[in-house]
Amino acid sequence: MAGSYRISGQGRLTPAKTARFTFDGKAMTGLSGDTVASALLANGVHLVGRSFKYHRPRGILSAGAEEPNALVTVERDAARKTPNVRATVQELYDGLTVNSQNRWPSLSFDVGAVNDLASPMFSAGFYYKTFMWPKAAWHKFYEPNIRAAAGLGVAPDQPDPDHYSARYAHCEVLVLGGGAAGLAAALAAAETGVRVIICDEQADFGGALRYEKGAVIDGQDGWSWAQATVAKLAAMDNVTVLSRTTAFGYYAQNFVGLVERVTDHLARPGRDEPRERLWQVRARRVVIATGAIERHMVFANNDRPGVMLASAARTFLNHYGVVVGKQVGVYTANDSAYAAAIDLKKAGVGIAAIVDLRDNPTGPLVDEARALAIEVNHGRAVTSANGSQRIKSMTVQAKGGGAERTIAVDALLMSAGWTPSVHMFSQSRGKVAFDDATKRFLPGTYAQDCVSVGACNGSDSLEDSVAQALEAGANAARDAGAKVSKGTALKVEASEGWTGGMLGSGPGAGAGTTVKAFVDFQNEVTAKDIRQAVHEGMRSIEHVKRFTTNGMATDQGKTSNMHGLAIAAEALGKDIPQVGLTTFRAPYTPVTFGAIVNHARHGLFDPTRKTPTHSWAESHGAVFEDVGQWKRAWYFPRSGEDMHAAVDRECVTVRKAAGLFDASTLGKIEVVGPDAAKFMELLYTNPWEKLEVGRCRYGIMLREDGFIYDDGVVGRLAADRFHVTTTTGGAARVMNHMEDYLQTEFPNLDVWLTSVSEQWAVIAVQGPNSRDIIAPLVEGIDMSDEAMPHMSVREGRICGVPTRLFRMSFTGDRGFEVNVPADYGRAVWEALWAEGQKHGACAYGTEAMHVLRAEKGYIIVGQDTDGTVTPNDAGLDWAVGKKKTDFVGIRGLTRPDLVAKGRKQLVGLRTKDPRTVLEEGAQIVENPKQAIPMKMIGHVTSSYWSANCDRSIAMGLVLGGRDRIGETLYVPMPDGVIEVEVTGTVFFDEKGDRLNG
Amino acid sequence: MLLIHCPYCDEERPELEFRNAGEAHIARSNNIAAESDEDFEKFFFIRSNPKGVIFERWRHIHGCARFFNAARDTITDRFLLTYKAGEPKPDLTKLAADAGPAAWANRPPDQLNEKPKAKRPTKGEA
Structure with a gap:
């Protein structure tokens, strides 16, 4: 045994x-x-x-x-x-x-x-x-x-180490709960032929039939009927039967989350099996058949081991063959505990006494208990469970007080009545209603296409539950589009049923007592705690709940909510419906993070985007950095080089000879159509109508509030065709921004927008030797300075494939950006690399790119700007078309705060000690000797060591910055104050001669 | 997850395919540069944020990519109607009457058991 x-x-x-x-x-x-x-x-x-x-x-x-x-x-x-x-x-x-x-x-x-x-x-x-x-x-x-x-x-x-899987499912009828009501509803719906999903949290279907021995349905005992019915349902093609599956959340529009525990019950789970499976089910109709939960009695030390719900003891006996004690006491306020006492007595367990709070309990169960010679004490209460690590005895007293009697027990069964499980109904945003006759909350007004049946709907008898469920199942199927109706019938020949009970604390744990009579076991809230919360001024049940934490543990107050509510109502001197019920929230029972996170971890958490030259960069030792979803080559260290040395070498080589840089991640949008120039005029601050075909312009895009949103170089390929580039991070939102205006504000414009970010690979070739590297590979483009000056674009071929060749520079040196179809990206890169080797070029990464642009004071949107920076603040007023009458942001730019004096402006910062490199984000102050908290007048936005300048360089946003040029400001750091001089933002080749050099 | 009916695709599709784009029926002035500070404030900053029916813009970004308008109840999340951009604002009273009972969330406890009214009270009609 x-x-x-x-x-x-x-x-x-x-x-x-x-x-x-x-x-x-x-x-x-x-x-x-x-x-x-x-x-x-x-x-x-x-x-x-x-x-x-x-x-x-x-x-x-x-x-x-x-x-x-x-x-x-x-x-x-x-x-x-x-x-x-x-x-x-x-x-x-x-x-x-x-x-x-x-x-x-x-x-x-x-x-x-x-x-x-x-x-x-x-x-x-x-x-x-x-x-x-x-x-x-x-x-x-x-x-x-x-x-x-x-x-x-x-x-x-x-x-x-486990893995989890996820499934989306659709059905006409979803049944939550596999007790008698759920099974009957599923059967009635399934027989019409519609798709049905039925789930139950237990390993076996049957619900309360697990312990109710008295039920007989269609000639079988209840449990056997349930197993036969599940087998029948499982055999139907249109039915999905999910055991060990909890419906944990009921969301909008009949979207229900289920979690199926697949392997937690297996000694040796298969390696390919997920531990759990998350089901996201969209159902036309939902039948809620979640049953009811028995409440405990609230009395002193009701948490002692051995004190348990009567239905639990009955389950352990009737399903598992386990008796919970040898001499068992019973404390109840309704009939259901009698059934437990009777079953245990018949199994040979001693029943010390039934203590019934009711004055004069009658009925067949009471009679049967008496007939079995069980002592029934009515009008009495258990006022204390005694013992420490296991109950040893119970103290019994008349309801109104009086002599105490101690009865030895090794287990105590209790039942205060049954609480309908309205959790799923309430989660569906249905409105519960208080039924005054039975003192319980039941489904009231429905908010979604669902229906409650059985005990969770307040049905007290198996006959009623099954009849309700059959009707609801058939109706749900019909409403969801079933063509046939089968008229499924079931005959309930015998059943158990009871009603009534009590709410709140029992005798001995009432007002004025200080005993530990637990309402919420897990969060250890006693009846006294709830009264104290009311005494201290909590009036709303929501406040009482939070102050005491009643019902806030992982069991979400399944046994405690109603008791807590009743005690609060009594203390407040109000009726229960006036105090109200706290909101039921998902999840119904705890759900693992694994089931929720599911496949979305490691490489599947977020897509990884790689450029066409990624594998080349890898094989040439590149270190990568994450830029949004992109992997970008950060720097290319040679043997023995650290990051600092590699970046210095790359920066110097680009300016001395040339460098190759993969700029494929730039966002690229093609703006095409008869009104393309008009559209560009509206979306960017710059003038576009007069830009010649074959020329480029640096464009600034604002939001309607006047702040810089994005920037990039735009080339005009034809009168009706612009090749727009955006920042890497801005690609998707700029496209959305453009589409928004085109579709909703300027729908009269005849323009098409196409994202071509992934279609073009972009290879930047920068530096004095850049033209010599590209020219031998190009066909059909005259690359001389006269034919192709700075800021121009040509279409032709390179290495035999089509190219859009931009002459532009993000380094301040002569430079080109070679656009080729992405599939040829790596081949063209390798051809350019081979040419580059002849001219002393290196490959450089994003870090060198940042340093080189900062040497020239070129901004990076999102680094040197932060969503509160205007073109004027950034020193880019020249890019705003002064004669224009409309563009997105034109009105925002004239807002009082944006034209006021004393805005933060972008300036250069030169440390007095050229070796000191400022920290990006560091705060700038006027007087470092002032008391803390100091008045901060700006911060460092970009800061690098510049090998080309042989000193540190930095930019920052400083209050009234351009008027401060020449001033000394201070950057207080934990290890001392750094002195900086405010300068212009160009640190290298101030005249800009090298663009053509 | 909500189901949203795209008026261009004429299909009900899961919320994952869509992106909210803020309040609807706020038109940009044809002469925005000449707008007063007060008018610009209303246009750019002020939103109705109603408890009840809101008219808002959605984009079927992972579908047809079109922007459209919707009337949604912010209490129940229920979509009363979706319609194409440029179509007039629908009649709110009629929509609300057709919408069925509101959810009980956020109701004061003493109103919890009130019978639902035929017409829901809606605030913030904008």
């Missing part, structure tokens, strides 16, 4: 199929089909963890997804340690390793339990009050110690 508390002849597991596991290192045996919880209970283990705040011993409360207490760590190997797994959900497999959490040095002796004695310090809102003084102690003392002492399991410290 796998465990001494396993009863032969009870439950549905096969005794021969044993599975070994360890709990805190101790070897135990369970059965295949067990959960960790049922296997531990079979071995007589109730104490499975320590609580979050007070480190109180905790046991197993439930047998399902609502479990707040029994959180354990499951370990497969060093990298696969999953904390905070609910023992009631994790299925047992042979070789499973389970450890308890939040205890040191051991589960039975835990130092942190001193918190329980100090509990007055940790009452509601203690975060906000207790640790406020002295202020400095928070970081040094309180926070680290609280963090170390509190908390749940330990997060794994290695990367997750």
Whole structure:
């Protein structure tokens, strides 16, 4: 027998199929089909963890997804340690390793339990009050110690080696929940032929039929009917049956997130199997059949191991064949706990007594209990569970007080009634309504195309649930377009059912008491805490929730919400619907990051873009940098060179001889059409109508607010055709910006926009020898200075392939940019490289490109500008067409703040010590001796060591900068103040002769 | 994820294919350079940000790439209508009446159990 508390002849597991596991290192045996919880209970283990705040011993409360207490760590190997797994959900497999959490040095002796004695310090809102003084102690003392002492399991410290998969699915009818109602709804919908998906969080379908022994449907006992129905559904082509699958989020327009646990229950998962599968389902209709969750009773020490929900004890017995004790007490406010007591009694377990809060309970279950000679105490309450690591006895008292009686028990079953699971309905933004007769929230007004059936809709009997579900399933299918109607019928021949119960604290835990009567087990909120929150001024249930953290733990208050609400309502002297219910949010139960992140990690997190010469650069030792999604060659170190040496050499070589640079990442847009020039006039500050065909111009694009948005060189290829370049990072947004204006503001213009960024490879050849390198390879283009001056563009052929050859420069030296179709990019690069070798050229990367442009004071949008810089601020007023009457940003430029004096302007910064290189982003001040916080008048935007200037160079945005030229300013740094002189922005070849040299 | 009907493709497609482009029916002046500071402020900075129906622009950026307009309820995220750029603003009262019940989120607790009104109250009609 796998465990001494396993009863032969009870439950549905096969005794021969044993599975070994360890709990805190101790070897135990369970059965295949067990959960960790049922296997531990079979071995007589109730104490499975320590609580979050007070480190109180905790046991197993439930047998399902609502479990707040029994959180354990499951370990497969060093990298696969999953904390905070609910023992009631994790299925047992042979070789499973389970450890308890939040205890040191051991589960039975835990130092942190001193918190329980100090509990007055940790009452509601203690975060906000207790640790406020002295202020400095928070970081040094309180926070680290609280963090170390509190908390749940330990997060794994290695990367997750598992993989996860994702699927999108569409169906006419999605059924959430596979109990009797869900199965009936799925059956009725499926028989019409429409696509149906049904999911359930458990390994087996059946829901409450798992423990309800009294149900008979279509001549079979309930559980057998459920299994036969699932088999029938699974065999249908139009039905997808998903077990171990939790619907965790209900989003807009019937978009429901499901997570399927594929391998967590397997001893040896296949290597190709994903651990979990995320389903994103779009359904025409959703049937919500999520059942109800039993509530605990709120009384002193109701968290002692051995105290559990009545339905849980019944599940452990009827499904797993495990008894939760030998002498069991029962404390209830409704009939359902009687059924548990009766089942246990019939299985040979001693029932010490049923304590029923109701004054005069009647009915067949009460009669049957009495007939089985179970002592029934009505009008009485359990006022305390006694014992520490396991309940030893319960204290019983008449409701109104009086003599106490102590009854020895080793387990205590409780039931305060059932809370319909309206989570999914509420997540769908449906509006719940309070049913005053039964004191519960039920689905009220629907916001989406869904319907609730069964216990989650307030149905108390199996007959009603099945009838509702059959109708809802058929209607959902019909509304979603089913052509046939089948009239599926089911005969419920016997069933169980009960109603009623109580909300809030029981006797002995009412107003004025200070006992630990837990409402929320996981976050350790007691009835007293909730009253205290109201006493301290919280009026809204949302405030009470946040102040006490009631319902905010990982179980999201499945057992606690209604009790908390009732206690708050009582303290406020209001009715429950007036206090309102807090919002249910996704996820219904915790979802792993792995399932959400899914494939989107490592190389699949974001696309990687590579230029046509990427492989050449790699083989020539380039170091790459990430620029957005692009990999760009940063510098090309030769053997023995560090970055500094390589960049210096590249910068000097370009100016002395020539350099090749891959500029393919530049955004490129072709603007074509009869109104192309008109469109360019509107989108850029510059004049375009008079630009001759074959010439280029540096263009500035503004936003409507007048600030620089992008820049780039534009070539006019024909009267109706412009080749526009954008910054690398701006390519997509500039295209969007242009399309926006073309489609919505200037739709009268006859213009076509085409992104050609990926179609053209761009090879910049810069430096005095650049023409000599290119010319031998070019056909049909006269490259002489007279025929092709600076800022011109020609079409022709290079190496036999078409080219758009720009004469332009981002270095200040004579330069060209060779555009060729991307597929020829590498071949043309290699041909140019071979020519370049004859002329002393090098390949250079983005770092040298940055230095070379900074030597000339050429700006980089996004580095020297930040979205608050006008053309005038950047010293680019010359690029704004003064005679133009309209362009995007023209009005913004005349806003009062943009024309006011004292704006930040881009200037050059020369350090007094030429060897000192400023830090980009460093702040600039007028007087370094002023008191902190100093008045900052600007910051460094670009700063480099320039080998060509043999000194450091920098640019910065400085308040009234151009009027300060010649002034000395200061850059305070942690290790001293750096003196800088304000200068113009051109550091090299100020006259610009080299452009033609 | 929302489903959005592109009026150009005449197809309902997932939100991933679209990008929001801000409030709709804000026209750029044909003589913008001469606009007063107040008018430019209204045009460029002021947005209605209603709790209720908003008219906004969307772009089917990973589809036909067209900009179009939509009326969407900011409380429920429900799209009441999408229509082509350049078409007139639809009648809000009629749209709201056809839209069905609003979601209950953000309602004060004492109104939680009120029966839904035939017409939803909408703020910020702009």
